[in-house]
Amino acid sequence: MEPVREDPDPLLSARGLSVSRGGELLLRQVDLTIHAREIMTIIGPNGAGKSTLLSALLGLIPLSAGSVRQRPGLVVGYVPQRLRVDSVLPMTVARFIGLSNGRGELPRDLFVRLGCAGLLERPMHGLSGGETQRVLLARALSRNPDLLVLDEPAQGLDLAGEEQLHGFLEELRRERGVAALLVSHNLHFVMASANRVICLNRHVCCSGSPTAVRATPEFKLLFGDKVPGVGYYQHHHDHSHTSCGVVGEGEHG
Amino acid sequence: MDEFMLRALLAGIGMALAAGPLGVFVVWRRMAYFGDALSHAALLGVALGLVTGWSMNLTIAGICLAVAMLVTWLHSRPELPADAALGIFSHGALALGLIIAALADGVRVDLMAYLFGDVLAAGWVDVAWIWVGAIVVLGVIRRYWNDWVNATVHEGLATLDGVAVARMRLIFMLLTALVTAAALKVVGAMLITALLVIPPAAARPFASTPEGMALGAVLIGAVSAPLGLLVSYRWDLPSGPAIVLVACGFFGVSLLVRRKTTV
Numbered sequence: 203m204e205p206v207r208e209d210p211d212p213l214l215s216a217r218g219l220s221v222s223r224g225g226e227l228l229l230r231q232v233d234l235t236i237h238a239r240e241i242m243t244i245i246g247p248n249g250a251g252k253s254t255l256l257s258a259l260l261g262l263i264p265l266s267a268g269s270v271r272q273r274p275g276l277v278v279g280y281v282p283q284r285l286r287v288d289s290v291l292p293m294t295v296a297r298f299i300g301l302s303n304g305r306g307e308l309p310r311d312l313f314v315r316l317g318c319a320g321l322l323e324r325p326m327h328g329l330s331g332g333e334t335q336r337v338l339l340a341r342a343l344s345r346n347p348d349l350l351v352l353d354e355p356a357q358g359l360d361l362a363g364e365e366q367l368h369g370f371l372e373e374l375r376r377e378r379g380v381a382a383l384l385v386s387h388n389l390h391f392v393m394a395s396a397n398r399v400i401c402l403n404r405h406v407c408c409s410g411s412p413t414a415v416r417a418t419p420e421f422k423l424l425f426g427d428k429v430p431g432v433g434y435y436q437h438h439h440d441h442s443h444t445s446c447g448v449v450g451e452g453e454h455g
Numbered sequence: 456m457d458e459f460m461l462r463a464l465l466a467g468i469g470m471a472l473a474a475g476p477l478g479v480f481v482v483w484r485r486m487a488y489f490g491d492a493l494s495h496a497a498l499l500g501v502a503l504g505l506v507t508g509w510s511m512n513l514t515i516a517g518i519c520l521a522v523a524m525l526v527t528w529l530h531s532r533p534e535l536p537a538d539a540a541l542g543i544f545s546h547g548a549l550a551l552g553l554i555i556a557a558l559a560d561g562v563r564v565d566l567m568a569y570l571f572g573d574v575l576a577a578g579w580v581d582v583a584w585i586w587v588g589a590i591v592v593l594g595v596i597r598r599y600w601n602d603w604v605n606a607t608v609h610e611g612l613a614t615l616d617g618v619a620v621a622r623m624r625l626i627f628m629l630l631t632a633l634v635t636a637a638a639l640k641v642v643g644a645m646l647i648t649a650l651l652v653i654p655p656a657a658a659r660p661f662a663s664t665p666e667g668m669a670l671g672a673v674l675i676g677a678v679s680a681p682l683g684l685l686v687s688y689r690w691d692l693p694s695g696p697a698i699v700l701v702a703c704g705f706f707g708v709s710l711l712v713r714r715k716t717t718v
Contacts, residue, residue, distance in 0.1 A: 291483045292662045301605045
């Protein structure tokens with residue numbers, strides 16, 4: 203289903219990636235390749251291992267099998283799912299962003315575009331969820347990354363904010379060639395903005411372009427028959443893990 | 456000034472120098488329970504030192520370092536919650552220490568001195584230990600300060616910035632072990648955590664940067680020690696608790712400041 207592209211030098215690729223914790227297999231045999239200048243979105247039900255997959259790809263947690271290969275010199279900007287800075291730690295937004303590159307030199311225009319230029323002197327612990335997301339994104343971008351990895355970046359954003367975010371990612375991709383790998387729950391935006399979608403439920407159920415993925419039986423099993431794109435979908439929680447795995451395993455990816 | 460008083464002052468101030476910058480991380484990382492566990496285990500070092508005749512300072516430091524390494528190792532194993540594992544471990548070490556002390560014939564152990572400290576009895580060797588320890592601790596903290604602050608905010612982000620998070624954690628544990636061993640003489644096993652936690656907490660409302668908070672903690676600690684000694688000398692009170700109470704007083708004042716600034 204996915205057009206076979208010969209990319210001799212992908213940004214990041216995983217082969218047979220498995221992760222287990224306490225004897226439980228959280229991810230099984232995941233194959234995944236991220237090419238330069240593409241936006242790849244991971245979708246899947248709660249507990250599908252989406253965040254775990256990101257952590258494994260970034261080398262933050264050990265693999266139980268398989269391998270991850272990063273292009274040498276790859277710079278990754280990471281936006282974690284949540285960040286809570288305790289109020290006992292006095293730290294301004296500017297200092298927090300400066301921790302990343304150590305230079306304390308910040309691209310002003312970027313902050314203006316992200317709408318957090320006014321936040322720089324604010325304490326981290328006083329930020330709202332949406333403000334924290336913007337600050338995290340600014341920190342990730344201050345490293346001048348080739349690849350942005352975002353774990354549910356839409357959390358804490360309202361619909362307009364989420365639309366803005368996706369537009370911004372697309373702009374970054376076009377103007378600076380920044381690739382993005384993100385976890386999202388909003389199928390509407392996924393279908394509208396992703397180049398490639400990976401449907402995850404502890405393994406890769408299906409993957410490909412949004413239209414191709416939407417047509418697969420695995421997708422329908424996970425997300426129901428409602429065609430996303432109208433801004434509303436019903437998330438079915440009665441999917442079963444194996445029914446999806448039998449079909450999806452080994453055929454895609 | 457009497458020489459014992461001078462030694463006590465120097466010991467107390469040296470302690471505050473190391474405990475301040477380390478204590479801020481104890482507070483930020485919510486590791487107070489770790490300091491408690493270490494201080495319990497330190498009593499095993501006391502017992503071993505008494506029985507074997509080994510250098511007391513070295514034995515206590517050795518036991519604290521060993522416990523810190525074991526705890527760090529336990530941290531990487533998910534079978535048991537960290538605090539439960541720590542509780543088992545520290546109280547096990549404490550129980551073992553008490554039994555060794557009881558079994559040792561002819562050893563009259565003044566446990567009170569180790570439980571609540573006896574800084575007025577500190578010799579020049581103890582003072583030298585504390586200052587050498589404090590300078591080593593300060594040097595290491597300075598070297599890794601930014602990496603530690605980074606990892607304190609978010610370990611994943613710090614890892615991607617190239618910080619060796621696991622190694623930083625181990626170094627932090629080892630330094631805390633060293634300071635605990637040194638503080639045993641000053642405030643005693645029961646009150647060591649107070650020395651690590653109260654000055655940073657009292658400094659918080661006055662600080663707007665991580666560095667400011669560490670500096671404030673050093674200052675408050677370095678003032679609490681002489682004031683506490685003075686109080687203890689004047690009214691013939693135990694010195695360790697007096698130091699801790701003065702620090703608590705500073706925390707009380709900082710609460711008032713906090714109320715004023717946050718409204």
